Amino acid sequence: MKNNTWTIIKKECARFFGDRTMLLTTVIMPGLMIYLIYSFMGNNFMKPKDLGRATLYVQNMPESIHPMLEALPLDMVTEGADFEQLRGALALKESKFVLLTFPEGFDSLTAQYDPLSGLAAPNVQLLYNSASESSQQAYSMVSSTLNAYESTICNRFDINASEDGMAVYDLASNEDVVGNFFSELIPMLLLLMAFTGCMSIAPPSIAGEKERGTIATLLVTPMKRRELALGKVLSLSFFAMLSGLSSFTGMMLSLPKLIHADELGMDANIYQVSDYVVLLLLIFSTVLVLVSVTSIISAQAKSVKAASAVMAPLMLVVMLVGMIPMMSGTNVANLAYFAIPIYNSVLCMSQVFAHEALMAAVVVTIVANVLYTVLGIWILTRMFNSEKVMFSK
Amino acid sequence: MNEILRVEGLSKTFKLSRKQQQIERTDRKEIVAVDNLSFTANKGEIFGLLGPNGAGKTTTLRMLATLIAPDKGDAFIDGCSIVSQPEQVRAKIGFLTSELKLEDFFTPNYLFDFFSQLYGIAPEVMAQRKAKLFERFGIDKFAEVKVANLSTGMKQKTSLVVSLVHDPEFVIFDEPTNGLDVLTARTVTDYLQELREQGKTIILSTHIFSLVERLCDRVGIIIDGQMTHCDTLEGICGGQSLEDRFFDIYKAKKGGME
Numbered sequence: 001m002k003n004n005t006w007t008i009i010k011k012e013c014a015r016f017f018g019d020r021t022m023l024l025t026t027v028i029m030p031g032l033m034i035y036l037i038y039s040f041m042g043n044n045f046m047k048p049k050d051l052g053r054a055t056l057y058v059q060n061m062p063e064s065i066h067p068m069l070e071a072l073p074l075d076m077v078t079e080g081a082d083f084e085q086l087r088g089a090l091a092l093k094e095s096k097f098v099l100l101t102f103p104e105g106f107d108s109l110t111a112q113y114d115p116l117s118g119l120a121a122p123n124v125q126l127l128y129n130s131a132s133e134s135s136q137q138a139y140s141m142v143s144s145t146l147n148a149y150e151s152t153i154c155n156r157f158d159i160n161a162s163e164d165g166m167a168v169y170d171l172a173s174n175e176d177v178v179g180n181f182f183s184e185l186i187p188m189l190l191l192l193m194a195f196t197g198c199m200s201i202a203p204p205s206i207a208g209e210k211e212r213g214t215i216a217t218l219l220v221t222p223m224k225r226r227e228l229a230l231g232k233v234l235s236l237s238f239f240a241m242l243s244g245l246s247s248f249t250g251m252m253l254s255l256p257k258l259i260h261a262d263e264l265g266m267d268a269n270i271y272q273v274s275d276y277v278v279l280l281l282l283i284f285s286t287v288l289v290l291v292s293v294t295s296i297i298s299a300q301a302k303s304v305k306a307a308s309a310v311m312a313p314l315m316l317v318v319m320l321v322g323m324i325p326m327m328s329g330t331n332v333a334n335l336a337y338f339a340i341p342i343y344n345s346v347l348c349m350s351q352v353f354a355h356e357a358l359m360a361a362v363v364v365t366i367v368a369n370v371l372y373t374v375l376g377i378w379i380l381t382r383m384f385n386s387e388k389v390m391f392s393k
Numbered sequence: 394m395n396e397i398l399r400v401e402g403l404s405k406t407f408k409l410s411r412k413q414q415q416i417e418r419t420d421r422k423e424i425v426a427v428d429n430l431s432f433t434a435n436k437g438e439i440f441g442l443l444g445p446n447g448a449g450k451t452t453t454l455r456m457l458a459t460l461i462a463p464d465k466g467d468a469f470i471d472g473c474s475i476v477s478q479p480e481q482v483r484a485k486i487g488f489l490t491s492e493l494k495l496e497d498f499f500t501p502n503y504l505f506d507f508f509s510q511l512y513g514i515a516p517e518v519m520a521q522r523k524a525k526l527f528e529r530f531g532i533d534k535f536a537e538v539k540v541a542n543l544s545t546g547m548k549q550k551t552s553l554v555v556s557l558v559h560d561p562e563f564v565i566f567d568e569p570t571n572g573l574d575v576l577t578a579r580t581v582t583d584y585l586q587e588l589r590e591q592g593k594t595i596i597l598s599t600h601i602f603s604l605v606e607r608l609c610d611r612v613g614i615i616i617d618g619q620m621t622h623c624d625t626l627e628g629i630c631g632g633q634s635l636e637d638r639f640f641d642i643y644k645a646k647k648g649g650m651e
Contacts, residue, residue, distance in 0.1 A: 213494035217555070220458055220493065221511040222484035387461040 021306060029313040037320045054138035055097040057081045062106040065149060069100075072141050093131035093176045098138045101125040110156040122157040127169050131176030133329070175270045175355065183330055183353035186255070187346045188322030190248060194287050195318045197243035198294040201236050203307035206298035215390065229295075229380040233373065237284075237291045244283050271353075278352055278362055285369035286345040290318075292376025299383040318342060325350040338364040341372050397563060397594050398434040398457075402466035403427055405452050405618075426452040428618035429466070434596055434611070436562075439589055441609035442598040443639065449618035450598035451490070454567045457596070458488035470563055484512065487556040490567035494552075497541035501532050501551040504540070505558060512559035519558070526554045530580065546577035553581065564588060566597040570604060582608060602636045614639065616646045 017023060056074040059081075070076060089095055102124055103109055109122040124146060128139035146159050160169040209215040218228060294311060301307035321342050330350040338344040338361045348365040351357040383389045405427040414420065427449040434440040442450045455461045457468055459479035467474050473481040495504055505527075509519040527533040530550040540548060549572075557564070569585065570578040585595055585608060599605060605612055606626065612635075613623040621642055622629050630638045 209496075212496070213492055214496045216460060217493040217495060217508075218511070219460060220483055220486075220488045220556075221508065222480045222513075223511050224480065391461065 021309060025309040025313060030316060033313050033316055034320075037317055052096060052134065054134045056100060056138060056142060057083065057086060057097060058100045058102070059083060060102040060104050060106060062102055064107050065102075065146070068145050068149060069142065072145060074138055074141065087127060087171070090127055090129050090135070090171045091173060093129060093172065093180075095129050095132050096134040096138075098135055098142060099125070099127040100142060101127075106157070110153060113156045115155055120158070120161065121155070123161045124157055124159045125169065126160055127171055129172045129176075130170045131172035131180050178270050179354045182255070183350040183356075184326040186251060186353060187325065187349035188319070189251060190244065190283060190349065191286065191322045191342070191346055192315075192319055193247035193251075194240060194244045194283065195290055195294075195315055197240040197247075198236070198287070198290045199308065199311050199315065201239050201243070202291060202294035202298045203301070203304045203311075205232060205236055206295055207301045207304045207307040210299070210301075210390065211303045219384070219390065225384040226377070226381045228384055229377045233288070233291055233295055233377055233380065236295065237288050240287045240291055241284055244287055245280075248279075248283065270355075275352055275355075278357065279349060281366060282345055282349055282352070282362065285366045285373075286342070288373040289341050289345075289369045289376070292373050292380070296376060296379055296383065299380055299389060322346050330354050330356055335360060335364050339368045341369065344368060395436040396433050397436040398440075398468065398470055398596065400430055400432050400453075400457075400466070400468040403430040403453065403456060403463050403468055404465040405449075405456060405461070406464050425618050427456070427463075430615070430618070430620050431466075432613050432620055432623045434594055436594050437589060437592045438610040439585060439595045439597065439608050441605045441612045442596070442615055443600065443602075443605055443612055443635075444598075444615035445600060445643075448615045450615055451567055452618075453615070454488075454490070454565050454596070454598055458486060458565050459483055460488075484559070485561060485563055487559070487561035487564045488567075489553055489556040489565070489569070491549075491571060492567070493556070495540045495548065495555065498539060500537050500539055501527070501543075501554070502536040504551065504555055508555050509558045514559060522558065522560065526557065529584070530554055545572060546574055549573055549577060550580070553584070562593055564593060564595045566595060568599055569597055570599075570601065602634075602639065606635050614642055616643060621646055 053073065053075050056069065056072070056076045058069070058076065058078045061069075061078045066078075083099060083101070086097070086099055090097065090099060103122045106122060106124075113119075113121055115121070126139060126143055126146070129135040130139075143159060150157060150159070160167070162169075206215075209218075219225075293314075294307075297310050297314070298304075298307040301310060324343060325347050330347065332338075332347055338348060344365040348357060348361055351361065404425070406423050406425050409417065409419070409422055409424055414422075417424070430449070430453060432440075442453060444450050452461070456463050457470065457475060459475050459482050462476065467476045469475075470482050471485050473485065475482050499507070502523075505523050506519065509523075514522070524533075527536055530553070532547075532550055532554060535543060535547055540551065543551065564585075566585070569581050573581065582604065585597070588595060597608070609626060611623070611625050612629055613620050614629070615621070626635070629635070633641075
């Protein structure tokens with residue numbers, strides 16, 4: 001009994017370690033890929049963001065808190081600011097400030113207040129915009145400083161209290177909040193789903209035809225290899241696009257439910273028809289690139305199984321690339337970045353969702369993707385022409 | 394006589410992987426599959442390549458069908474070079490081998506149309522040809538059955554018909570009766586004779602002596618990638634049976650049986 005188990009283990013090990021492709025794709029590639037991608041990302045995309053110094057505007061600055069706030073890495077303005085006007089400007093997500101209003105005579109109010117009285121404590125208003133990273137960061141700094149002070153004086157004041165639940169301190173518009181949320185998550189999910197689509201479509205169509213010997217039947221016809229490559233890539237792209245469209249629709253319809261948008265007061269209907277058209281164009285050009293890549297891998301592979309094995313670590317790469325905008329933001333102006341395949345698509349889609357997309361970036365992305373596809377088809381044609389690739393056993 | 398195929402010094406070498414070296418128990422990095430092969434075939438004849446397994450017959454036919462390229466030499470089919478004009482060659486030939494499979498998912502009817510389109514056959518011609526060939530091979534009875542559900546014989550008949558959608562003047566047939574039951578094999582060999590009567594040229598490979606004796610006008614004997622003899626059947630046999638003659642030639646070449 002024991003001996004048989006050992007015999008089976010030995011045979012499995014011989015099978016596993018004897019199969020170089022298997023060993024490469026399951027043991028070596030994942031670690032290597034993660035190492036390379038994270039190192040690359042760390043060097044190029046993940047540098048700490050320099051948001052610049054935010055400004056803290058204060059009304060009725062109390063003596064007690066002044067030194068603490070002054071110690072924060074913020075530019076402070078305590079006099080002469082027009083709060084009405086600033087309040088309006090804070091609704092824009094480009095704003096880089098927060099507005100802090102103390103009740104007049106704050107120090108004496110807190111000294112007189114009895115927390116056991118059941119009356120409302122003096123309220124400190126801290127207005128900010130959560131869609132602006134700079135404003136959000138300043139908000140965190142100021143509110144934690146105030147909270148620390150609050151606990152040293154036995155909670156004798158409140159910050160952003162809302163008795164009736166109606167007061168609004170975060171001035172970010174619904175559009176910006178939803179846009180930011182969507183721009184971080186959806187492009188990566190879309191990319192992943194498009195890739196999974198390609199992963200299930202390309203191997204049977206190309207590696208499968210090789211494995212089953214049906215591609216040779218096609219290769220003895222006078223058809224040009226280029227026509228074969230083009231026909232394969234275009235039809236596979238169409239199928240992958242259908243699959244991508246299905247995931248996209250499902251996602252856009254279910255996400256508001258997933259995040260309980262109603263309860264959070266978010267409205268997901270913030271995109272125009274033109275936004276959707278741009279997104280679809282981006283997805284389609286991305287699918288072309290993904291189909292080209294997966295087709296080339298499938299043409300190289302000896303079997304469907306081998307093709308899928310190579311694509312598993314590639315999926316990891318795609319996923320990691322998809323996460324870059326989530327981690328390093330969408331604020332990329334250099335058009336050269338929009339020529340990097342896959343990254344360009346995620347970045348561009350993120351910008352569309354965040355209402356930040358520039359026409360030039362969209363055009364560069366789509367043109368680059370089409371060019372990569374042309375290159376892919378050229379490579380595939382060469383592969384169909386190569387007896388080594390087509391008839392290797 | 395009207396020469397339609399001229400093979401000039403065709404050679405093909407394959408690299409051996411380490412695994413293949415172990416299987417073949419050799420240290421050689423390369424194996425010469427076809428070694429400076431030259432011969433001609435005439436219009437309207439059946440030419441047979443006869444040789445043991447591994448002699449290089451299939452490699453030769455695959456080169457003629459432009460599936461693989463020769464390392465050296467060239468061949469001309471109806472004046473077109475297999476090296477520099479592969480597309481024209483493909484349009485002229487019908488190539489049939491058990492290597493070429495049909496997709497399980499489709500029916501003979503669909504596949505006939507599909508391949509006709511790839512060969513650029515006009516729809517009327519296609520319909521006419523299909524009716525004739527399907528009737529000839531009895532495919533009309535299973536024309537709408539997916540290839541997956543066909544028997545080996547039915548599949549082979551379908552493959553044969555599909556390779557003839559463009560009514561080629563030159564037919565290359567690798568091991569025509571391999572793996573076929575006696576009835577289907579007979580249908581196939583009968584049809585090859587019919588094709589010859591229509592003036593088509595057929596080049597086939599086989600290791601079956603009786604097939605050569607029954608079908609072939611001329612024979613080339615290939616051993617170790619080289620053509621040792623190439624002549625009419627009578628010219629080669631000289632009164633002996635083909636089988637006896639072949640083993641004499643084999644012994645002379647290899648110095649005894651292995």
